Structure formats: structure tokens, C-alpha cells
Amino acid sequence: MTPRPAHIAIVGGGTAGWMAACLFARHWGPQGCRITLLESSEIGIIGVGEGSTPYLRHFFAELGITEAEWMPACQASYKSGIRFPGWSTVAGYQSYVHPFFNEQDLSTGSAFFVNACLRRRGVDADANPQDFFIAAALAAQCRAPVARPADDGRAPATDYAYHFDAGLLGQFLRRHAQGRGVVHRIGTVARVQRHESGAIEALQLADGEQLAADFFIDCSGFRGLLISETLGEPFISYKHSLFNDRAIAIPTALDAKAPIPSETNSTALRHGWAWQIPLQSRYGNGYVYASDFVSDDDAETELRAHLGPAAEGQPARRLQMRVGRVERHWRDNCLALGLSQGFIEPLEATALMLIQFAVAEFIASVDAAGLGPAAQSPYNRRVNQMFDGVRDYVLGHYRLNTRTDSDYWRANRANTAGADRLLSLLEVWDRGGDFEAELSRHGDALMYQRPSWYCLFAGMGRFPAQLRPPQHGILSGAQARAAIAAIAAAFPTHREQLQSLIQRPS
Ligand SMILES: Cc1cc2nc3c(=O)[nH]c(=O)nc-3n(C[C@H](O)[C@H](O)[C@H](O)COP(=O)(O)OP(=O)(O)OC[C@H]3O[C@@H](n4cnc5c(N)ncnc54)[C@H](O)[C@@H]3O)c2cc1C
Numbered sequence: 001m002t003p004r005p006a007h008i009a010i011v012g013g014g015t016a017g018w019m020a021a022c023l024f025a026r027h028w029g030p031q032g033c034r035i036t037l038l039e040s041s042e043i044g045i046i047g048v049g050e051g052s053t054p055y056l057r058h059f060f061a062e063l064g065i066t067e068a069e070w071m072p073a074c075q076a077s078y079k080s081g082i083r084f085p086g087w088s089t090v091a092g093y094q095s096y097v098h099p100f101f102n103e104q105d106l107s108t109g110s111a112f113f114v115n116a117c118l119r120r121r122g123v124d125a126d127a128n129p130q131d132f133f134i135a136a137a138l139a140a141q142c143r144a145p146v147a148r149p150a151d152d153g154r155a156p157a158t159d160y161a162y163h164f165d166a167g168l169l170g171q172f173l174r175r176h177a178q179g180r181g182v183v184h185r186i187g188t189v190a191r192v193q194r195h196e197s198g199a200i201e202a203l204q205l206a207d208g209e210q211l212a213a214d215f216f217i218d219c220s221g222f223r224g225l226l227i228s229e230t231l232g233e234p235f236i237s238y239k240h241s242l243f244n245d246r247a248i249a250i251p252t253a254l255d256a257k258a259p260i261p262s263e264t265n266s267t268a269l270r271h272g273w274a275w276q277i278p279l280q281s282r283y284g285n286g287y288v289y290a291s292d293f294v295s296d297d298d299a300e301t302e303l304r305a306h307l308g309p310a311a312e313g314q315p316a317r318r319l320q321m322r323v324g325r326v327e328r329h330w331r332d333n334c335l336a337l338g339l340s341q342g343f344i345e346p347l348e349a350t351a352l353m354l355i356q357f358a359v360a361e362f363i364a365s366v367d368a369a370g371l372g373p374a375a376q377s378p379y380n381r382r383v384n385q386m387f388d389g390v391r392d393y394v395l396g397h398y399r400l401n402t403r404t405d406s407d408y409w410r411a412n413r414a415n416t417a418g419a420d421r422l423l424s425l426l427e428v429w430d431r432g433g434d435f436e437a438e439l440s441r442h443g444d445a446l447m448y449q450r451p452s453w454y455c456l457f458a459g460m461g462r463f464p465a466q467l468r469p470p471q472h473g474i475l476s477g478a479q480a481r482a483a484i485a486a487i488a489a490a491f492p493t494h495r496e497q498l499q500s501l502i503q504r505p506s
Pocket of ligand 1: 048
């Protein structure tokens with residue numbers, strides 16, 4: 001069996017490069033694997049990417065890093081879910097939440113699933129997820145999704161994620177990786193030297209130095225210096241199904257005394273959607289849009305109007321996005337991670353999760369089967385499944401929109417490209433068929449689980465227009481809202497919780 005790499009060279013010092021460096025150092029460092037991370041001082045990092053999924057908690061846990069250590073250093077805040085105002089125009093469903101789930105959701109959450117099924121079948125039962133999941137009440141009350149322990153010392157389990165400053169997170173991870181023996185080099189790759197076999201032999205740097213290694217990780221961003229430019233791996237674009245290919249980011253101030261929200265806001269605008277991410281000291285804002293439908297200048301005007309006076313005088317960063325994925329992420333002695341391997345627009349903030357998943361799978365795969373070609377196909381299949389599965393779910397938001405204010409939204413609603421799985425789920429949902437069985441039928445191809453699909457379809461108000469009155473005994477939205485508000489009131493405020501991290505010795 002081919003052994004694991006003796007020397008790994010990582011090209012790129014963005015979030016992907018440093019996350020990979022930390023994980024390789026943790027798993028293979030103790031076995032003598034050397035890791036060098038090279039980054040260019042001339043080519044910057046993307047510098048956005050401030051939201052996450054709950055999977056990121058495993059990353060820090062695996063590295064043995066506590067919240068008190070990393071969160072204050074990265075201006076990080078807690079995230080209880082994502083709110084989507086303006087995607088649907090259906091009465092009662094103009095804003096809904098994709099919550100992270102909570103052990104205490106059990107009773108109201110069960111009622112939500114029952115109500116959603118009744119409503120699909122024509123019964124007038126309330127089924128907006130924002131009324132039934134504690135995450136929504138936590139966000140409404142600006143509370144942290146971190147439960148206080150009860151008298152028995154046990155706190156109810158809560159799923160949550162984080163918001164953070166991307167630049168500070170990179171710096172934090174760099175210090176952590178260097179502390180575990182990762183060598184940091186500054187230099188720009190000018191040429192890539194290859195073996196006769198086609199595999200990568202060494203990186204020639206612009207200053208005349210050379211970096212040789214036996215395995216190379218491409219974290220060079222959208223350009224894909226090793227995987228695309230050097231190895232010529234084909235890129236599968238998602239542009240025909242996900243139209244957005246541009247973004248503009250504008251930070252705004254956060255009132256130092258006001259309560260800090262604990263959810264991402266993803267508000268639909270005329271040609272895309274605007275994110276608002278609350279950090280400890282500022283908001284990260286941005287507009288994700290499609291250049292086929294609006295110019296960069298008009299998009300910036302629209303974003304500034306949306307943000308109001310808070311954006312006056314604030315600089316805007318314009319970004320281009322390459323949306324899709326490479327065909328093979330692992331090829332020869334090269335693994336692509338982060339933006340070089342692919343990107344699904346940031347609606348569900350999944351990019352760091354995909355990096356984590358790709359590294360974890362790679363380590364498990366090499367530990368089990370070595371570095372030989374036999375391990376590569378199953379690995380690439382699994383990573384592709386993950387990318388395509390996230391794409392399917394993100395696509396659902398566009399397909400289900402009911403806006404009529406622009407060609408952009410109409411075209412998104414009419415678009416069926418790349419939507420086979422989504423359309424088959426929708427068909428069963430719409431006819432009131434066995435949705436659970438349909439979800440099971442797709443098995444591992446679905447990246448998102450049952451509750452997320454229910455929250456998306458129900459949250460967008462995808463129900464029959466004609467409804468008959470409900471029987472007695474079902475929970476109304478108002479009753480559920482009162483129940484989750486009472487549970488949420490026992491959680492600390494977001495500010496209190498963040499303050500406690502600073503005061504707590506790490
Ligand atoms: C608008 C937008 C919003 C996003 N929001 C989210 C979000 O909410 N959540 C999330 O998880 N993700 C999000 N992402 C994605 C996230 O930003 C990236 O996945 C993450 O930052 C990783 O980027 P990277 O490290 O792959 O690339 P980059 O940050 O671009 O880093 C590339 C690195 O490669 C180096 N490099 C390039 N060429 C050379 C060379 N020739 N020689 C040496 N070094 C070189 C550069 O110096 C740099 O260090 C978003 C992305 C965009 C565009």
C-alpha cells in the first residue's frame with residue numbers, strides 16, 4: 001500500500017489553505033508528515049466567507065480549540081439559522097427561517113411536520129417554520145443558541161453555527177498551524193514542474209526558489225493554479241442552474257450597545273439576494289447577483305439603497321464567482337480544496353463545510369487505502385455527491401420563489417436545468433404524496449436532511465391555494481410561537497454569552 005505523504009505542500013493561505021494545514025498537522029503531523037504552506041504576498045485572499053454551518057463546531061472540537069480561544073480573536077458571533085425575507089410573496093410566508101435544530105424543538109417541531117403534511121393535502125393548518133422552531137425565537141430575542149445548564153448540570157443539546165471575520169479566522173488558524181509545526185512560506189508560484197507521469201514534482205517560485213514535495217494541495221482560489229491551470233481538470237459549471245456569478249460586499253457598523261442578532265439575513269432583492277451577517281463589531285453585508293440580469297453599477301446602487309444611511313461612505317468590494325466544481329478533486333498527487341475545487345453560491349454558507357468534509361474524507365481514504373489510484377475514484381464520487389447535493393438544495397430557493405418584479409426571478413422560477421432531483425421531490429410534495437418515502441428514495445444523494453427540505457418547501461408557502469378548515473387538536477402558529485418564545489427566554493442574550501467568552505480563561 002502507498003504510504004501517506006511524507007511532505008505536503010499547500011499552495012494558498014486563504015481559509016481553505018489554513019483549515020487544511022491545521023487538519024493535516026493534527027492527523028498526520030505526529031506521524032512525521034511535514035507540511036509547508038506557501039502563499040503569495042501579491043495575490044490576496046478572497047476575504048469574504050463569514051457564515052458557516054454547524055459542522056464547523058466539529059472542526060474546532062477536533063483541533064481541541066475552545067470557543068473562548070477562537071471566537072473573541074475572530075470577532076465571531078453565534079448563528080442560530082438563516083432568515084429569508086422576500087423570497088416568497090405568499091401571504092403568511094413572506095419571510096421564513098431555516099433553523100438549526102434544538103432538542104427542545106421536539107414538541108413544536110413535530111407539530112410543524114404534521115401541519116405541513118396537512119396543509120399539503122389542503123387543510124388550513126399553520127406551517128411556517130418560523131413559528132415552530134426555537135432558533136427563530138432566539139433570533140427574534142437576540143439570544144445566543146447556547147443553553148444554560150439546568151440544575152442537574154445538563155444543558156439541552158442545541159445545534160448552532162458561527163459568524164466570523166474571515167481575515168481574522170485565517171490569521172488565527174495560521175498561528176495554530178504554525179504552533180503545530182506547519183512551515184509558512186511567502187512566495188508566488190511562477191511555474192509548476194511536472195514528472196514524466198504528469199504528476200507535480202515541484203513549484204518554481206518567482207524569486208527563483210523551488211518548493212518540492214510528494215503531495216500538493218491546491219488552495220489557490222478560483223483560478224485553480226494546480227488542478228485547473230496545470231493539470232487541466234475539466235470544470236463542471238452550475239451556471240445554467242444557478243445564475244448568480246457576481247457579488248458586492250459592503251461592511252457597516254454595528255451599534256456597540258444594541259442587541260446583537262443571532263441569525264444571518266438573506267433578503268431577496270430585484271436581481272439576487274443580500275446577506276447581512278452580524279459580527280461582534282460590524283455587519284458583513286453583500287449582494288449576490290447575476291451579471292446576465294443587472295450591471296455591477298446598478299447592483300451596487302441597489303445594495304446601497306437596501307442598506308440605507310449605514311452604507312454611506314463605506315467602500316464596496318466587487319467579486320466574481322466561478323460557480324460549479326471540478327470533475328475530479330483528487331488527481332495524481334494533487335488535491336484541490338476550497339474555491340479551486342468549486343463553489344456553490346453562498347446562500348446556505350456551505351463552502352467551509354465542503355472544505356472540512358473534503359479533507360476529512362481524504363484523510364480517512366488515505367489512511368484506509370493509501371495514495372494509489374484505486375482510492376481516487378470513490379473519493380471523487382463522494383465529494384461530487386456532496387457538491388451536487390448542496391446545489392440541489394440551494395436551487396430549491398430559486399425554483400420556489402414567487403416574485404414577479406423582475407425577469408431574474410421569473411427566469412429562476414421557470415428554470416429546470418440541473419433540477420431533476422428537486423423536481424421529483426416537488427412533484428411528490430405538490431400532489432400530497434408520500435414525501436418521506438421520496439426523501440428516502442434519494443438516500444445519500446441528498447445532502448440536506450428531512451427537516452431542511454420541509455422548512456424550505458413549507459417556508460416558501462408551497463401549498464394549495466384552496467384550503468378547508470382544520471379539525472380540532474392541531475397546534476396553531478400562534479400557540480407554537482408562544483411556546484418557543486417562552487423556552488427561548490431562558491437562553492442568555494447574545495451579548496452576555498459573547499462577553500462570558502472574553503471573561504472565561506481559555
Ligand atoms: C461572495 C462570497 C461569499 C461567501 N460567503 C461564504 C460564507 O458565508 N460561508 C462560507 O463557508 N464560504 C463563503 N464563501 C466562500 C469562502 O470565502 C471561501 O470558500 C474561503 O474563503 C476559502 O477560499 P480559498 O482559501 O479557497 O481561496 P482564497 O481566499 O482566494 O485564497 C487563495 C490563496 O491562494 C494564493 N495564491 C493564488 N495564486 C498563487 C500563486 N501563484 N502562488 C502562491 N500563492 C497563490 C493567494 O495568495 C491566497 O493566499 C463566500 C465566497 C464568496 C465569493
